[in-house]
Amino acid sequence: MLGEKQKVIVLIGPTAVGKTKLSIEIAKTFNAEIISGDSMQIYKGMDIGTAKITETEMEGIPHHLIDIKDPTESFSVAEFQTLVREKITQIHAKGKVPMIVGGTGLYIQSVIYDYQFAEDKKDSAIKWELEQLANIKGIDFLYEKLQKVDPESAKSIHKNNERRVIRALEVYEETGKKFSDYIKEQSHELIYDVILIGLTMDRETLYQRINQRVDMMMNEGLLQEVQGLYHKGVRDTQSIQAIGYKELYAYLEEEVSLDEAVEQLKQNSRRYAKRQLTWFRNKMPVHWFDVTGDKFHEMFAEIFTYIAGKLK
Structure with missing residues (x-):
């Protein structure tokens, strides 16, 4: 039908809530390709700290907008908007469903709403x-x-x-x-037929998962990953402001102990999760699913039923 909006699945939620695992199941079920909606997973060599999906975890599902920038490069919301909209068109052209997965609210909002950015004149x-x-x-x-x-x-x-x-x-x-x-002053009109799903869980459980994730990241070599960037001379860049990197940079600069840096990382991650939830609840019409504890697999069926109904 002429003028019909393209369908896009959007899966959002705070850090550590379980988006990655669910996104793969959705993609396999509904013939989708995944576009990262995370402003930091675009950077090469920043894998552990951004909880970047691994090749094994992808299970053959195509992923886009991961590892497209060097850590010394900047990246804007306007650039993200352009790239994601191009990917949405390309994925639809293949007869597949585009699915944006992530937790960077403004970035995702800029794509699905009629956001216009002030012209960036390079020779201004x-x-x-x-x-x-x-x-x-x-x-x-x-x-x-x-x-x-x-x-x-x-x-x-x-x-x-x-x-x-x-x-x-x-x-x-x-x-x-x-x-x-x-x-x-940006428009609040959705430019796609968006199936907007949000994952949430009990706050105490989420914070516990965040703390456990940080411990796991440290065990997997987060400090070594950050040291690699530090020794390459990556300084004062947009990428290093990411949670997980700035805290360990403070340790490498001998401003805090390693224990203090890790505790700060946990605290900043918990605060970020709280800000993410606040943003999503205030800015977008999200259909929320509570995946606390044993509800996770039970919610899979509900989520799949919800998506199937919207894709008709």
């Missing part, structure tokens, strides 16, 4: 001036400026993320409009 004079200011006076100077003109954006952008700090200031100076206001 304002951008050039801001870059020169960063070189001369340092990123702290620009970040303080952003805090004054757009405190809301400053809260959501890490001060070491020079590209995003400059971008927010560029939009403000070019348009007179705060970047945070620009984001708020």
Whole structure:
């Protein structure tokens, strides 16, 4: 039918809730290909800390937007939006169902809603001036400026993320409009026929799973993975702001003990999970499934029935 929206399955939920395992079962059942909706799994060599799916775990299901950037490269929401929408079109053309799986709320939201981003002019004079200011006076100077003109954006952008700090200031100076206001004014119209599924579980159980996952990551060699990036000279980049990396960098810089770094990693992961749940509940019309404890396999059947009904 002309103008009919493309169907897209979206599986979201907080870290450690069990999205990976379920996504494979859904993909096998409904002939789907998976697009990563995680802003950090795009980076090569950052496998353990981002809980990146392994080749074995994929069970032959094609995965997209994993290992497409070096850790020294930046990555924007606008770039993610473009790449994912291209993948959705390509997967549909093969007669398969695209499924986005992840926990980065803004990134996923930018794809499925009619988000428009302010044009990023590569030769913008304002951008050039801001870059020169960063070189001369340092990123702290620009970040303080952003805090004054757009405190809301400053809260959501890490001060070491020079590209995003400059971008927010560029939009403000070019348009007179705060970047945070620009984001708020985005359309709330879904551009796909989205089957939006969310996994949740009892908070205490989730936090226990997060703590266990961190211990498992450490046993699997997370410290060695981070040391590898550190010794390659990867510093002050967007990738190293990821949870699991910034905490261990603090240890490698001898700012904290290893035990303190691991405890901070657990705490930051728990806080992130809480923020993820808040975002999804406030920003998107999610159909939630509680997968606490023994309910997990019971929920599989319910989820499959729900998806089957929506794919008709």
